[in-house]
Amino acid sequence: MGLPCGTYNYSYAKDMAILRTKTHWALFIALLILVFTAPLYCDNYLLGVANLMGITLIAAVGLNILLGYCGQLSIGHAGFIAVGAYTAAVLTGTFELPFLVGLICAGLMAGLVGLFFGIPSLKVKGFYLGIATIAAQFIIIWFINHLSITGGFTGIAVPYASIGGFVFDTEASQFYLIMTIAVLCVFFAKNLARTRIGRAFVAIRDNDLAAEVMGINLFYYKLLAFFIGCFLAGIAGSLLAHWIGFMNAEQFSISESILYIGMVIIGGMGSALGPILGVIFIRLLQQGMMFIAPMLESAFPALPAGFASGIAPMLFGVVIVLFLVLEPRGLSHRWMLFKASYRLWPFSY
């Protein structure tokens, strides 16, 4: 059996390819098959968790473009998701437009709102931008609660998604819809990072003054990052609305926004793999806590009454702090290290 001692490229196209060897292709296709046949062997509960993960992943990919690639802090991501969710809800529910129109409009609307709140990023950065986006979060949620078209505090019912007469009314069918869009979004983000736009984003993240000196139009690219990030948030919001079937502004609290930042950081900022790992990590942790907390509560009656609802945020806070202190480059960096050591095994280098 002849082992390859390296990967040789005979053309530039091959050198640039994301999947470079036949093994890569085989693994990739196996993974896709595994994901898309999941409804055959998963029950509805697992599919529901997977759907939530898929929706979260789309939003997290958006935040990763904004925060991980372009370095613009947004603590209002849940607010932008809410914009998308309510746009889709109003368009398909109240005006009975088709699902796809609602989906695109949700993305555009969230993108435009993101553009508006991204304008301060031209003058300020870091903490100031964080505050601006926190303010955006509160202003958006306040408007949703007080406009009559969004149903106010009572919320708004959303019909199932449907394309050309086919109604996505089961977890399994929605799983296919959500996963398809999620895979497309990850593919888009992975490729975006390799284009001129992605490289401009990275240059802005590393030093925006130097980037400007090198001829990158800050005005254009910063706002473009906000638009793309919030566009994906809007898409996620639209899918979320159709998946849950009922929208209420309480689902889009500031804690949710912080959680999204946590996901991007835990996964690893500025890598395509990062959001996937971060989303799986956080959502699994959430599901695990929902599962374990009541059990612990019944096993140890001495625990305070707020244990079940309070332990999850505490744990997330600790996890975020621990990751920042111990592994600021996130899980994807760990994965890289593992891959490198696996490739060289049994030699150390």
Next chain:
Amino acid sequence: MAEFLQYSITGVTVGMIYALIGLSFALIWKSSGVANLALGGLVLIFSWIFYAMLVQVGLPLWLSLIVVLILALAFGWLIERFCLRPLIAQPILSLITVTLGLEFFLEGLAVFIWPEMVAGLPPLFPIEPLKIGPAVVSQAYVWAAVISLILFGILTLYFRYHKMGIAMRATADDQLAVQACGIPVTSIFSTSWMLACVVSAIAGILISSISGLTHGLVETGLKAFSVVILGGLDSFIGCIVAGPIIGLAENLGSGWLTPIVGWGGLKDVIPFIIIIVVLFIKPYGLFGEVRIERI
């Protein structure tokens, strides 16, 4: 006219408490350049601890105050030592998000220990209302404003004359130079966190004695960001000027606009609108230092 006076007095006095929370932010920003987004969580947790001491344990007022202040000092030290110190010289984004994680933790802690969402503090100040002209103001507001002003004065003097305060100002100016002079920068950082925690504890107690104790106090802490943004991040004067302005805008705005537009709860959104407007027009605030960046 009476209405106007009423709104103004309430606004200015509540604004003084916002200024106090903003002061706690400025303390940390000035000395270590860390943006503390966990303000809301700190305000929340200390006011609930105060409630626990005063009502649940049943300590007298002065003793529970002392206990809260000691706990605040301990919290400040712990936070600085275990969350912020490992992140010295990390990118600003890490420093911001670590405080967000902290905020998450503190909110969870409050729910964990006190799941009962709403509680009332016994009145800390005499309850007979004061009459100022045609307006009637409860004494708690006036006391809160007075205490805020006194604290502000003490802190200003501390920063001007006390050795530690001067060292803090120097650290804000140039960390390397300060280290070269033999001032332990790390102890400056922890002192500033401890002071900030004490200030936000007092602010939390004052605000919860006025408007009750809920888990919504987090939002009060977040509202205080409008104070620091409007006043300028690194300016004490900015805080004490901007606080009452925010309070006034909040109270007058909601008092007058609510009957016109018919939307309730305007009070909760006006500070955030002010943030956006300030960031658009004058991003470094009224008194903030405009930073010039070089490559």
